[in-house]
Amino acid sequence: DAGVTQSPTHLIKTRGQQVTLRCSPKSGHDTVSWYQQALGQGPQFIFQYYEEEERQRGNFPDRFSGHQFPNYSSELNVNALLLGDSALYLCASRDAGTQEIYTQYFGPGTRLTVL
Amino acid sequence: AQSVTQLGSHVSVSEGALVLLRCNYSSSVPPYLFWYVQYPNQGLQLLLKYTSAATLVKGINGFEAEFKKSETSFHLTKPSAHMSDAAEYFCASLTDKLIFGTGTRLQVFP
Numbered sequence: 001d002a003g004v005t006q007s008p009t010h011l012i013k014t015r016g017q018q019v020t021l022r023c024s025p026k027s028g029h030d031t032v033s034w035y036q037q038a039l040g041q042g043p044q045f046i047f048q049y050y051e052e053e054e055r056q057r058g059n060f061p062d063r064f065s066g067h068q069f070p071n072y073s074s075e076l077n078v079n080a081l082l083l084g085d086s087a088l089y090l091c092a093s094r095d096a097g098t099q100e101i102y103t104q105y106f107g108p109g110t111r112l113t114v115l
Numbered sequence: 116a117q118s119v120t121q122l123g124s125h126v127s128v129s130e131g132a133l134v135l136l137r138c139n140y141s142s143s144v145p146p147y148l149f150w151y152v153q154y155p156n157q158g159l160q161l162l163l164k165y166t167s168a169a170t171l172v173k174g175i176n177g178f179e180a181e182f183k184k185s186e187t188s189f190h191l192t193k194p195s196a197h198m199s200d201a202a203e204y205f206c207a208s209l210t211d212k213l214i215f216g217t218g219t220r221l222q223v224f225p
Binding site (some may be wrong): 056058103105108 | 119147149151156157158159160161164166205207209211212213214215216217218
């Protein structure tokens, strides 16, 4: 049973550039959430996608956008990168239709470095 | 507003000693509570969860946590630490969204 997978593992960008991160949810899961984890901090909720729509959003600017595809996979896009966007970006998935609705399973993350 | 406080950013114990990692939550409605572990350069692994059933919750790797509503606490314990327990531990609270504490780094000395 494949868990949550993310790509790429590492990414280096320069200020002002745009980046796209990808996530495939755990098999059978239909809801994907994205988190930003700065060095030495806990993960911060960015947004959640269900049925290809953004359902909830944390306190992040519009430079952060996302998409969910019919196969439940998801992308996180960040425009006009700032140095402060350097972080580990985590994807998490859950199954909205079962008793496990409250439990999120995390991927290994994408380490983004902005120079 | 919902929040999670983890007391002690670093905890050090000897191998075989009791592990106690503290977590307090603040929420206007009863939350679901979670403990996750993060090993270096990896994502988060679920240790255990409280979802309003039994207040004493057992998780993987010998960890357990007790939900105490009167103290708004959900402390994580393990009777005997092992070297492999060294990692970062995060407490999280879920109402409408999952909110994490700032984490506690556990060091285990031989």
